[in-house]
Amino acid sequence: MSTYAQKKGVGAVIWDYLTTVDHKKIAILYLIAGGFFFILGGLEAMVIRIQLAIPDNNFVSAGFYNEVLTMHGTTMIFLAAMPLLFAFMNAIVPLQIGARDVAFPFLNSLGFWLFFFGGVFLNLSWFLGGAPDAGWTSYASLSLASEGHGIDFYALGLQISGAGTLIAGINFLVTIINMRAPGMTYMRMPLFTWTTFVASALILFAFPALTVGLFFMMFDRLFGSNFFDHTMGGNTVIWEHLFWIFGHPEVYILVLPAFGIFSDIISTFSRKRLFGYSSMVFATVLIGFLGFMVWAHHMFTTGLGPIANAIFAVATMAIAVPTGIKIFNWLFTMWGGSIKFTTPMMYAVAFVPSFVAGGVTGVMLAVAAADYQYHDTYFVVAHFHYVIIGGVVLSLLAGTHYYWPKMFGTMLDEFLGKITFWLFLIGFHLTFFIQHFLGLMGMPRRIFTFLPNQGLEIGNLVSTIGAFFMAVAVIVLLWNIVITSVKNVKVGNDPWGDGRTLEWAISSPPPFYNFKQLPLVRGLDAYWIEKMEGKKEMTPAEPLGDIHMPNSSFIPFMISLGLFIAAFGAMYRVDYAWGLPVLVVGMAITLLSMLVRSIKDDHGFHIHKEDLIDDKDKGGKA
Amino acid sequence: MKRLGKWRLLPLLAVVALLAGCGEPFLSALQPAGEVAQIQYDLMVLSTAIMVGVIVVVAIIFILVMVRFRRKSEDEIPKQVEGSHTLEIIWTVIPILLLVVLAVPTVSATFKLADVSEMDQKAEEGESEALIVNVRANLYWWEFEYPNEEIVTSQDLIVPTGEKVYFNLKASDVKHSFWIPPVGGKMDTNTDNVNKFWLEFDQTKADEAGGIFYGKCAELCGPSHALMDFKVKALPRAEFDQWVADMQNVTEPVQAETATAQAGQEVFNNSCIGCHAVTPANTTPEQARMGPNLTDFGNRTLVAGILENNEENIKNWLKDPEEYKPGNKMTGKYNLSDEEIDAVTQYLMGLKVQE
Numbered sequence: 001m002s003t004y005a006q007k008k009g010v011g012a013v014i015w016d017y018l019t020t021v022d023h024k025k026i027a028i029l030y031l032i033a034g035g036f037f038f039i040l041g042g043l044e045a046m047v048i049r050i051q052l053a054i055p056d057n058n059f060v061s062a063g064f065y066n067e068v069l070t071m072h073g074t075t076m077i078f079l080a081a082m083p084l085l086f087a088f089m090n091a092i093v094p095l096q097i098g099a100r101d102v103a104f105p106f107l108n109s110l111g112f113w114l115f116f117f118g119g120v121f122l123n124l125s126w127f128l129g130g131a132p133d134a135g136w137t138s139y140a141s142l143s144l145a146s147e148g149h150g151i152d153f154y155a156l157g158l159q160i161s162g163a164g165t166l167i168a169g170i171n172f173l174v175t176i177i178n179m180r181a182p183g184m185t186y187m188r189m190p191l192f193t194w195t196t197f198v199a200s201a202l203i204l205f206a207f208p209a210l211t212v213g214l215f216f217m218m219f220d221r222l223f224g225s226n227f228f229d230h231t232m233g234g235n236t237v238i239w240e241h242l243f244w245i246f247g248h249p250e251v252y253i254l255v256l257p258a259f260g261i262f263s264d265i266i267s268t269f270s271r272k273r274l275f276g277y278s279s280m281v282f283a284t285v286l287i288g289f290l291g292f293m294v295w296a297h298h299m300f301t302t303g304l305g306p307i308a309n310a311i312f313a314v315a316t317m318a319i320a321v322p323t324g325i326k327i328f329n330w331l332f333t334m335w336g337g338s339i340k341f342t343t344p345m346m347y348a349v350a351f352v353p354s355f356v357a358g359g360v361t362g363v364m365l366a367v368a369a370a371d372y373q374y375h376d377t378y379f380v381v382a383h384f385h386y387v388i389i390g391g392v393v394l395s396l397l398a399g400t401h402y403y404w405p406k407m408f409g410t411m412l413d414e415f416l417g418k419i420t421f422w423l424f425l426i427g428f429h430l431t432f433f434i435q436h437f438l439g440l441m442g443m444p445r446r447i448f449t450f451l452p453n454q455g456l457e458i459g460n461l462v463s464t465i466g467a468f469f470m471a472v473a474v475i476v477l478l479w480n481i482v483i484t485s486v487k488n489v490k491v492g493n494d495p496w497g498d499g500r501t502l503e504w505a506i507s508s509p510p511p512f513y514n515f516k517q518l519p520l521v522r523g524l525d526a527y528w529i530e531k532m533e534g535k536k537e538m539t540p541a542e543p544l545g546d547i548h549m550p551n552s553s554f555i556p557f558m559i560s561l562g563l564f565i566a567a568f569g570a571m572y573r574v575d576y577a578w579g580l581p582v583l584v585v586g587m588a589i590t591l592l593s594m595l596v597r598s599i600k601d602d603h604g605f606h607i608h609k610e611d612l613i614d615d616k617d618k619g620g621k622a
Numbered sequence: 623m624k625r626l627g628k629w630r631l632l633p634l635l636a637v638v639a640l641l642a643g644c645g646e647p648f649l650s651a652l653q654p655a656g657e658v659a660q661i662q663y664d665l666m667v668l669s670t671a672i673m674v675g676v677i678v679v680v681a682i683i684f685i686l687v688m689v690r691f692r693r694k695s696e697d698e699i700p701k702q703v704e705g706s707h708t709l710e711i712i713w714t715v716i717p718i719l720l721l722v723v724l725a726v727p728t729v730s731a732t733f734k735l736a737d738v739s740e741m742d743q744k745a746e747e748g749e750s751e752a753l754i755v756n757v758r759a760n761l762y763w764w765e766f767e768y769p770n771e772e773i774v775t776s777q778d779l780i781v782p783t784g785e786k787v788y789f790n791l792k793a794s795d796v797k798h799s800f801w802i803p804p805v806g807g808k809m810d811t812n813t814d815n816v817n818k819f820w821l822e823f824d825q826t827k828a829d830e831a832g833g834i835f836y837g838k839c840a841e842l843c844g845p846s847h848a849l850m851d852f853k854v855k856a857l858p859r860a861e862f863d864q865w866v867a868d869m870q871n872v873t874e875p876v877q878a879e880t881a882t883a884q885a886g887q888e889v890f891n892n893s894c895i896g897c898h899a900v901t902p903a904n905t906t907p908e909q910a911r912m913g914p915n916l917t918d919f920g921n922r923t924l925v926a927g928i929l930e931n932n933e934e935n936i937k938n939w940l941k942d943p944e945e946y947k948p949g950n951k952m953t954g955k956y957n958l959s960d961e962e963i964d965a966v967t968q969y970l971m972g973l974k975v976q977e
Contacts, residue, residue, distance in 0.1 A: 061845075061948065062845035062846060062848070062948040063845040063948060063949065065845075066842070066844070066845060066847075134842065139797055139841070139842070141793070141796040142796045142797060142842060142843060145795065145844075230813050230814040235814050236797065236812065236814055237812065237814060237815075270691070271698075271699060271700055272700050272701075272702060272703065273703065273704065275703060275704075275705055275706075276704075276705035276706070276709075276710055277704070277705065278705070279705065279710050301807070301808050301809055301810050301840075302812070303791075303810060303812060303815065303817035303818075305736065306732045306733045306735075306736035309732050310728070310729040310732045310733065313725070313729065313732065314725050314728075314729065317721045317728075318721070320721060321714060321717050321718055321721070324676075324713060324714075324717045325710065325713060325714060328683075328709070329705075331680070331683045331684060331687060332683075332703075332706075332709065334687045334691055335683070335686075335687050335691065336691060336700055336701065336703065337691050337700050338691065338693040338694075338698045338699070339687070339692050339693055340692075340693045341692070349688070352680070352684060353680065353681065353684060356676070356677060356680050357677070360676060360677060361673075363669065363721075363724070364666070364669045364670065364673060366728075367665050367669050367724065367728045368728060368731075368732045369661060369662055369665055369728060369731035370662045370665040370666050370669065370731075371807070372735070372807020372808055372809070373659075373666070373803070373806075373807040375807070375840070376799060376808065376840040377840065437645075440644075440645070440650065440651050440652050440666075441644060441646070441649065441650045441803075442646075442651060442803035442804075442838065444801070444838050444839070444840045444847075444848075445842075446842040446847060447847060447848030448847075448848045449848050449849075451928065453646075454646055454649050454836070455644075455645045455646040455649065455650065497696075532699075
């Protein structure tokens, strides 16, 4: 299949990406879409900080501010952080375990398009009468009272993109269980694969709770049911439970893969095996398990009573133990190592103290009686931004620099990378550290303005200045991407020189079929072991043979498009007569596409052995 | 990276220094003005102390690593260490012990703060000694009903100092949250059920804060969530009793004195009284109490919880409440000329149960 290397027209490239089932191309789609939403969410954050720079500001109106804060949270969690992590999972995990692709390439594509159409649907609310305005938590009493279609966009958009996430999670579970290369036992898997595995399990169990909650919400708003209407026997606290049964594991869905990326980076640039690998794995699994036992710590002030509050307080504190194990294991991986401060490593190093700061405030928040003071104030805002930015976003930036050569075959500029790093790190601490104090000084969260003479002026101004540092950092990163893409200096298999895991044993970017012959894994850090024995490549575990590959398909796009159209119908059915037919047409597109998929035989194709040998003769690497 | 390590330590030292008291005494949770806030403050200090300890340990290891283990030569290959059982046991067991130290007072305080048994005794033995306030949160205003004293007021919560005050909390439209930061943590006002808790107000601290604490809504409830403030006047018991007696004395709407005010009263009775009561009796059902009770309006610290209480601001508020509290439920419910607004303002300013 030498078509792979041929030059193609723009139209052909677009068609290729619309129909691709290749995990590496889907990774790029996730990276572009997630990156776009990350910038959108960042702009929303800037609106928030500009509005709060001075007391009594009127940069935006109260109603618009609530839309911005809701969309900032929703976009960053669902449409930026998770898809960007999926980008790295897709790009790297199949390579790390030496797999041909993910287990279900078709579903992989479907997962992406569902997320994409869900995200686009949600953001179209800006142009169609107003975005959702009840916070990313969308508590039932307020979201049911919210006028217009904002909350409908939220419920339907997240429902569609949530289905994509669930599909992606299942796909990674099956991939990691079934498709590991010979010799890649569970206890030889790199930490990023392990954390992807556990995060996928969390997705499998957590997202159904959100799906149920969103269905209730959707039916309450669009079809007149009364799940959350207390005057009709409903109950709003149920929404809080459903949301947080999903919402707390969601934090770990985000942060565990971040831990994985950092574990790999720290180990790589310390040139040392991860300290306490098995306890790292154990801690990951334990965090994932405990993550489901603590959701009510978001509801300490809801009035669940002292017994529930005390139990959830203690359970929450327990999570500090495995997290602490991880922190010390990272420190002791570096201890005695040979640390090279590349851009990804700088992020990893800065992550450790930043995340500790977010973690300790987490334990403070677990102190239920004291949480009555912290809850819903800027203390909480500071805490979760320390966790999400100090953990997840730093890992995304680290991963972007670290995996960029593997995904695109060229390095990002290290000098610009370090400028981004310092600006971002300084901006991050400047923005959020002081918010702890704002909260304790009596500033509730989600307020569109604050009045003068309450002692809140200086803190808010400092915070806004910090936000601008982060904005500049992101602009430098974009510039970095542009100029290095233009130069496009090609790199080899292991551009960092210190690669330990399988993804560095293959060319950058890898051929579409990945490893020509499945590699034989002889231990943890498989590639490092071979390198230490003086070898340049992995030992193959099988003779060269035909490779079975899946065909590209446009059906995932159509299935997602149908749901996108149906969502408009469901929403406008209440106002216009055309709503119902549009709902039916949209569902028909989806169901017919599924039918076509079911009845049409698609056996994929084979790359013949001869072609693979041919490649090698031309100098291609496997 | 060495600089980074040191730089991380600085703010932590600042934590300890700053926790000792910052913010304004009428708003800051760091200047506790009552038993509940004090319990919570002590827990904050305890947990912060433990956490600073953890951070110091991490910071020391971190700085050592950053200084000692930089790559000196591209050829060096460090020893590949698998792990250390001793170290792993140490950093598992010590955190567990620290958490136990934190968990015990946490659980104990959680139960203590939730103890409202004194409230419930009332039902069995008739009137209880405990002071009970029913708080009803509404889109951007607060109602305070004293069921035993049979009076209703709004926006300004009047409480006696030096004793436990018990609260029944609920919301009549969407969920809000009742929070007086210097006096104690918040409790949500749900639409579905009544939440209960207690607070205690300290006289000395109240005096330091200028006699008034700020109360806030802490749960996003709509456009004017940020402006859903209330004020708390904490008084010695005798003054509180006097206020209650004065309130109870108002059984009929107080007649306006000046001619303008009388005209204003007439306008009020035609346009406003449907939502705003001017007698403190709690005989009207909740659903009919659609706006704040204005019996003691002349003595309120603020108009609508946010504007200084003077003639100019009352007029401005009546002319266009939307400008001051977007999304409020008062806008568009009445249609008054400028003269009528002037007259109503005169009438409202005269509504005082105490001079």
